[in-house]
Amino acid sequence: MDLLEEYRRATFFFESGDPLGAARLLEPIVEAEPQNTAVRQLLARAYFNSAQLVGAxxxxxxxxxxxxxxxxxxxxxxxTLERAGRFREALPHLRLAAAMKQHTDYEEAVHRVEEWLGKSEQH
Structure with a gap:
């Protein structure tokens, strides 16, 4: 198996809107190269986009x-934790990401989860 070619195919699947197909191609690559962070990150994103939250x-x-x-x-x-309804577990990771890098998506995620937790504590 040519791992680089498989990674390219997986990237194509992912970018074409087929995260399940991408994940199937990426799983053996991560097994073969567990320290390859680019492959592992794409696999995590493929799992997230296909609602395989445990895998992500x-x-x-x-x-x-x-x-x-x-x-x-x-x-x-x-x-991922937010999507799974695990808001309390999600918040520290979201806050940490927002503290490490200023990014609108990061800040919006923190506010969204803080707001949800605030509302849930009022009920």
Whole structure:
């Protein structure tokens, strides 16, 4: 198996709106090259986009373990946890990403989850 060619195919699938197809191609590449963060990040995004939240969470936690300063991995992990309804777990990751890098999406995610948690505590 030519891993680079498979990665290119997976990227094409992902960008063409087929995250499931991308994930199928990426899984064996991550197995073969577990330290390749670009492949692992694309697999996490493919899982997230196909609502495979457990898989996305596992890949993102591996990325953060490898590089705790990866603001994007923290943001997407926070979004994954938010999407799973795990708002309290999501908020620290979202806040950390927003503190590490100024980005509108990061700030909006923090505000959205803080607002949701504030509303849930009032009921």
């Amino acid at each position: 969470e596992a890949q993102l936690r591996a990325l953060i373990e490898h590089d705790p300063s990866d603001h994007y991995a923290h943001h997407v992990l926070g979004r």
